[in-house]
Amino acid sequence: MANKKRITIKDIANELNISPAAVSKAMHNDSRISDKTKRAVKRVAKELDYQPNHLASALRKGKSNLVGVIVPKTNSNFFSSVIESMENVLNKAGYNIIITQSNESFEKECKNIDTLLFTQVDGIIASMANETVDLSHYEKIKSKGIPLVLFDRGENDLNVDYVGINDYDSSHVIVKHLVEKGCKRIAHIGGYRRTRIFNNRIRGYVDALKKHNLPIDNGLIIESSLTLEDGRREMQNLLNLQNRPDAVYVASDYAALGALQVLNENKINVPDSIRLIGFGNEPFTSLVSPSITSIAQHSKEIGRIAAETFLQHATKDILKQSLNKIILDAELIVRDSSK
Amino acid sequence: MANKKRITIKDIANELNISPAAVSKAMHNDSRISDKTKRAVKRVAKELDYQPNHLASALRKGKSNLVGVIVPKTNSNFFSSVIESMENVLNKAGYNIIITQSNESFEKECKNIDTLLFTQVDGIIASMANETVDLSHYEKIKSKGIPLVLFDRGENDLNVDYVGINDYDSSHVIVKHLVEKGCKRIAHIGGYRRTRIFNNRIRGYVDALKKHNLPIDNGLIIESSLTLEDGRREMQNLLNLQNRPDAVYVASDYAALGALQVLNENKINVPDSIRLIGFGNEPFTSLVSPSITSIAQHSKEIGRIAAETFLQHATKDILKQSLNKIILDAELIVRDSSK
DNA sequence: TATATTTGCTTAATCGATTAAGCAAATATA
């Protein structure tokens, strides 16, 4: 077998006739080790292709330098981009990330948390599954004293750090845009109110309608899981109404895409007959025809801030910590579907 | 701070007045421990909410139960689905996965490999970045005796296990389909030949043309990175030709989407004037208009087989190992763009 | 009944790196 014996600090110590402890300190630039010894140690380490045993130091130091990340699914541009940005920040600080997918399942999310705790991650950064209502698993993380940062789908009363965009204001921006285009009956295909971000979008939508003196029609407010199929079904339902809406604000690009399909299939002109707005600014929104107006969520920023927030917890001592709730302003990207 | 002292086997041992060694063995159902003791140990473990220290056992046993996964980017349905399927298989076998993205960058891929080796993964499952030509980093993994399994973008001469689809045959299926529809000038927007799978697609395309007695026109064979922008640019170039093609086979759905945009913008009827076929069966292929004919790659299968191949390496002893090269048949999903 | 085997544990070493404590030599200070 190709597997040669692993080089340890002991091998370096033997080579130089010093103690393993001195080698360890030299590698970490301890001030009580002479420059001469440090140089010798580093030279020999290089010569022997020494790779520190991460498990041993993790065990001794009580930290793994791993951060667990939980997302509903990596296959959206939003999440993969958030992750990429987190990775950049955390790698620089010497951390690696373990990415897990909940597939929008509460059960899978619980399993992922157990797995991450078992793997002894130094912290967890998560965005919740659609199904998640019971937060006791997150309480478990907190009770173990492991830093927890939530982002996007995660605002709640857990009293942990959170990074996300201003959903309430986003709805205002969307409604304002549609009103300016002359829309009077704006429907909202939203997520479930139990998830804070979706509740905020609904609240923002309702308040914005009031602000513009438009009537609230509960038949035009729909809660769903926001999958593509949900978008199709709910759009079809809206089309079956006596009094059709003249605009639909969908709280997810995937569902918006489903809605668009139904509109196209029914030869309903978008935007002339019905204006359509999605949420998330997934790349396909600019690719379909007509292209879909959407809200950009600053995924890179969210990832960076979430990672930095974790690092604050990891480095600073407990006493200095304050709760961070960072809400970024979102941006409306206007495309053909609402022009 | 909320962090209570961690429960160790020592605590359980004290509780029961037995040795930590007995506890360890009881937890692992060692045959030399009495049922009575096993039951007692498990009861106390539960009572104290004992969580084994993964780092300690990993250090002692010399394995981390972590598998590193490297993909170009998780935001395609193909890769996220492959990963999901790997995760299922590996979790069941007691492994966790660390997912890393190369973002199609060779440099990032090298970094990821170093990171994974440092984290002491028990194996690496990878699909290469577009940029990757130099394979010395993969040699490094092999030389450390760490199991390596490649999938999709990874067939090569490294002499490691590989799981992928039959790219050569897929091209044959595509060309046959187009010929049956009456196409005579079939262009191919492909990847770079240096990547084996793309070379195989090009070879299959050329051989299939020959088989159907169609002339080979090198002006219709294009190599690119297959991004959406590449698809747009190359489609535009094809439209500028004196003698336009009547069909375009694009080796990636993203590039095919770019091509479709250009065709739509130029009011060229797809499929009547030009037929279009993509590769990968990304969800959006069925969502755009017209929907894009594509090749389904059996992502779940690929993930499952790659994971199982790793497990074979991890469990069986070195002598028994044989090289696996598993090539799955791909499937043509015919949609409007080629009907 | 005498010996062999099995059962059920304990003892002690180990996986590598880290770190508190300590010691001798070198240097600084009074």
Added chain:
DNA sequence: TATATTTGCTTAATCGATTAAGCAAATATA
């Protein structure tokens, strides 16, 4: 010159779990 401090290392314990070796008691076998 005598004492205090600093420098540069070593020694030994430690992080928890695992496991080889071993031992006494219980049981099986001749």
